[in-house]
Amino acid sequence: MAQVKNRLTPFFENITFDREDNELILNFGPQHPSAHGQLRLMLHLQQEQIVKAHPDVGYLHRGMEKMAENMIYNEFMPTTDRMDYIASSSNNYGFALAVEKLIGLEVPRRAKVIRMMLLEINRLMSHLFWLATTALDIGAMTVFLFAFREREYLMDIIEGYCGARLTHAAIRIGGVPLDIQDNFIIQLKTFLDKLPANIKDYEDLLDTNRIWLMRMEEVGVISTEMALSWGCTGPMLRASGVAWDIRKEEPYELYDEVEFNVPFSDKGDNFARYRIYMQEMRETAKILYQTIEMYETCVANNETALMAHAPQYISAPKIDIMTQNYSLMQHFVLVTQGMRPPVGEVYVPTESPKGELGFFINSQGGPYPYRLKLRAPSFWHTGILTDLLPGHYIPDVVSIIGTTNIVFGEVDR
Amino acid sequence: MRAYTPKDDVQAKAYYTDRFYVAPQVPKQDVENDEVFAADLAAIKAKFEVSDAYIQVSNMVVYINAKDIYGVLELMRDELDYTQLSEMSAIDWLAKDNTFEIFYQMLSMKKRKRIRVKYFIENGQAVDSVEKLFRCADWSEREMFDMFGIEANNHPFMKRILMPYDWQGNPLLKTYPLEGDEFAAWYEVDKIFGKEARDIIGPEIRDTARVDRYDSERFARLGFEVPKGTEITDDMPRTEQKYQEDDGVFLIKKYDKESSVIVDDPQR
Numbered sequence: 001m002a003q004v005k006n007r008l009t010p011f012f013e014n015i016t017f018d019r020e021d022n023e024l025i026l027n028f029g030p031q032h033p034s035a036h037g038q039l040r041l042m043l044h045l046q047q048e049q050i051v052k053a054h055p056d057v058g059y060l061h062r063g064m065e066k067m068a069e070n071m072i073y074n075e076f077m078p079t080t081d082r083m084d085y086i087a088s089s090s091n092n093y094g095f096a097l098a099v100e101k102l103i104g105l106e107v108p109r110r111a112k113v114i115r116m117m118l119l120e121i122n123r124l125m126s127h128l129f130w131l132a133t134t135a136l137d138i139g140a141m142t143v144f145l146f147a148f149r150e151r152e153y154l155m156d157i158i159e160g161y162c163g164a165r166l167t168h169a170a171i172r173i174g175g176v177p178l179d180i181q182d183n184f185i186i187q188l189k190t191f192l193d194k195l196p197a198n199i200k201d202y203e204d205l206l207d208t209n210r211i212w213l214m215r216m217e218e219v220g221v222i223s224t225e226m227a228l229s230w231g232c233t234g235p236m237l238r239a240s241g242v243a244w245d246i247r248k249e250e251p252y253e254l255y256d257e258v259e260f261n262v263p264f265s266d267k268g269d270n271f272a273r274y275r276i277y278m279q280e281m282r283e284t285a286k287i288l289y290q291t292i293e294m295y296e297t298c299v300a301n302n303e304t305a306l307m308a309h310a311p312q313y314i315s316a317p318k319i320d321i322m323t324q325n326y327s328l329m330q331h332f333v334l335v336t337q338g339m340r341p342p343v344g345e346v347y348v349p350t351e352s353p354k355g356e357l358g359f360f361i362n363s364q365g366g367p368y369p370y371r372l373k374l375r376a377p378s379f380w381h382t383g384i385l386t387d388l389l390p391g392h393y394i395p396d397v398v399s400i401i402g403t404t405n406i407v408f409g410e411v412d413r
Numbered sequence: 414m415r416a417y418t419p420k421d422d423v424q425a426k427a428y429y430t431d432r433f434y435v436a437p438q439v440p441k442q443d444v445e446n447d448e449v450f451a452a453d454l455a456a457i458k459a460k461f462e463v464s465d466a467y468i469q470v471s472n473m474v475v476y477i478n479a480k481d482i483y484g485v486l487e488l489m490r491d492e493l494d495y496t497q498l499s500e501m502s503a504i505d506w507l508a509k510d511n512t513f514e515i516f517y518q519m520l521s522m523k524k525r526k527r528i529r530v531k532y533f534i535e536n537g538q539a540v541d542s543v544e545k546l547f548r549c550a551d552w553s554e555r556e557m558f559d560m561f562g563i564e565a566n567n568h569p570f571m572k573r574i575l576m577p578y579d580w581q582g583n584p585l586l587k588t589y590p591l592e593g594d595e596f597a598a599w600y601e602v603d604k605i606f607g608k609e610a611r612d613i614i615g616p617e618i619r620d621t622a623r624v625d626r627y628d629s630e631r632f633a634r635l636g637f638e639v640p641k642g643t644e645i646t647d648d649m650p651r652t653e654q655k656y657q658e659d660d661g662v663f664l665i666k667k668y669d670k671e672s673s674v675i676v677d678d679p680q681r
Contacts, residue, residue, distance in 0.1 A: 057574065057575065058573075058574060058575035058576060058577070061575040061576065065585060066584055066589075066591075069424055069425070069585075070424055070425040071425070101470050102439060102470070104439075104440075226548075228496045228497050229547055230548045230549050231497060231498060231499060231500075231547070231549035242522065244522050249522070249525050337427060337428070337429060338427075340427075340434075340436065342436060342438050342439045343437070343438050344438060344439025344441075344469060344470070345469060345474070345529075346469070346470045347470075347472055347499075347500070347518050347527065347529065348470075349499070349527075356499065358500060360500060360502075360516075360518065362504055363439075364436075365437075366430075366436075368424070368425055368426075368427070370504070371505070373500060373502045375499055375500040375518070379552065380549045380552065383548075383549060383551065383552040384548075387548065412575060413575075
């Protein structure tokens with residue numbers, strides 16, 4: 001095609017000419033590698049100090065809430081993968097749990113144990129990814145390579161389970177679709193036995209690293225009031241002095257049967273958040289060992305059911321569908337028309353690796369949710385940058401964005 | 414008589430519903446069943462008008478008047494320990510009675526309880542901002558404005574947040590179209606190059622799996638690679654392309670497909 005003159009008028013978005021003071025407006029992102037996806041920050045600078053920050057989001061907005069209103073419940077499950085794509089099973093789980101609460105379903109024990117395994121593996125994957133990318137942003141390339149190596153093992157395990165590495169769709173409403181594969185536990189144990197040594201490697205590289213400490217300590221301090229007011233949850237809140245973990249306080253699945261600690265700190269700075277992520281990895285490993293035991297008990301007790309029995313909402317097992325006429329009919333209706341949960345409303349929070357992941361569903365008894373609101377933790381962890389960044393210097397922006405652990409699939413939805 | 418269906422609701426609809434199907438209800442409990450909620454409700458009722466309250470799936474739902482929202486949330490935050498606003502947004506009931514239902518999901522970490530405060534507003538009415546109480550409402554109210562067009566009074570920066578500033582319409586309204594029209598499809602082309610460029614550029618191909626084997630301009634013809642812009646004839650020979658220097662790179666072992674080993678044990 002011939003060169004056609006462009007009709008857009010030129011403009012200079014990085015420069016303002018009509019100011020008398022020294023304030024410079026810096027446009028950070030949305031394509032900056034340390035913007036962790038699609039974050040655009042407009043920073044007002046006095047020399048190198050930030051006086052005003054204005055985060056601009058929406059570059060990854062896909063309208064998931066609108067999509068949910070136009071999909072049957074099971075159809076929406078793979079879409080939830082694309083929210084927090086670093087730990088996608090935790091989104092699947094949040095949605096599945098919300099619909100189960102709406103229907104009033106009880107999931108079989110074996111499925112619960114498998115779900116917990118998946119959730120905690122996802123938490124490890126997410127934390128390792130966080131450590132890798134944050135360390136890389138700060139300049140610690142070795143940690144990046146180490147942490148990605150470990151994350152790769154976990155992705156292999158997950159791939160063995162559901163066939164996907166990133167967008168798992170590994171959980172169904174009413175249970176899980178599959179039992180874990182034969183070598184799952186062996187692989188997981190091999191990994192978990194190595195993990196403490198791996199975490200020690202990271203800590204040896206970072207804990208007393210002068211550059212790391214200078215970039216982390218006393219930088220990005222979030223007070224308890226600020227964290228609460230901005231709706232911070234997860235490690236962001238726990239680093240600011242509130243020991244609030246939904247797994248502990250409002251237990252779902254079998255989290256009331258496992259033993260683990262909730263690490264927290266009252267420092268509120270980047271370094272506190274880093275310590276909490278490292279501690280949480282250890283706690284997660286502890287939970288995973290316990291779920292392996294629980295799974296083996298399930299096998300010993302011959303508890304084989306993986307999906308809840310609720311013919312009105314959940315398809316029968318494949319063997320029934322292939323042999324029983326009524327199950328086949330039910331399955332046909334559930335696949336073509338979709339399940340119709342009761343009329344009502346539910347808000348179900350779960351502790352995703354980033355914080356409180358909540359699903360609000362308003363059902364009017366139809367096969368499509370009337371309104372579905374996704375409460376993604378990263379949304380407010382991005383918003384807090386407005387109040388957090390002023391007073392800091394440009395290099396701090398990178399480390400603060402790093403420790404807020406925001407994922408834009410979740411912010412923009 | 415046929416049931417009336419609002420004609421402007423463009424959302425997906427169930428294509429078949431049994432005539433005698435009666436949807437079950439998610440059970441609602443009386444607030445008196447839970448003493449913490451009962452005490453909270455009594456404290457709210459002492460100062461504000463509450464039109465309805467019940468417990469549903471372990472959350473208490475409280476319906477108040479739209480004008481009381483700031484006061485109720487202030488009371489809940491300062492006296493009842495509901496220190497966090499988890500989420501707030503709206504539900505579109507325009508087709509039913511021209512109202513929006515606004516909900517605020519509150520969390521008390523001390524009591525481990527969650528309350529959903531709700532009220533209705535007329536279409537076009539603004540809500541009172543609670544941004545002074547909870548900073549997170551800054552972004553939530555902007556999102557609500559973006560998605561539903563509901564404005565918040567006293568909000569410091571009432572602008573769209575997820576959609577572009579020049580966007581028309583509010584995506585989460587039930588009347589918002591699910592697909593773009595001709596204007597939307599050609600928007601960028603019209604704006605940048607002018608309408609006359611439509612014929613030259615041609616319609617956008619949305620099929621990402623589409624492979625045109627006669628196109629040597631845009632698509633890498635894997636296994637049959639030719640220089641860019643070559644006329645493609647039907648019987649092109651297979652050309653294996655190796656993307657590495659012939660002598661290899663310093664310190665890097667040259668990749669050779671034939672002599673490489675596939676490792677199938679990830680734990681090796």
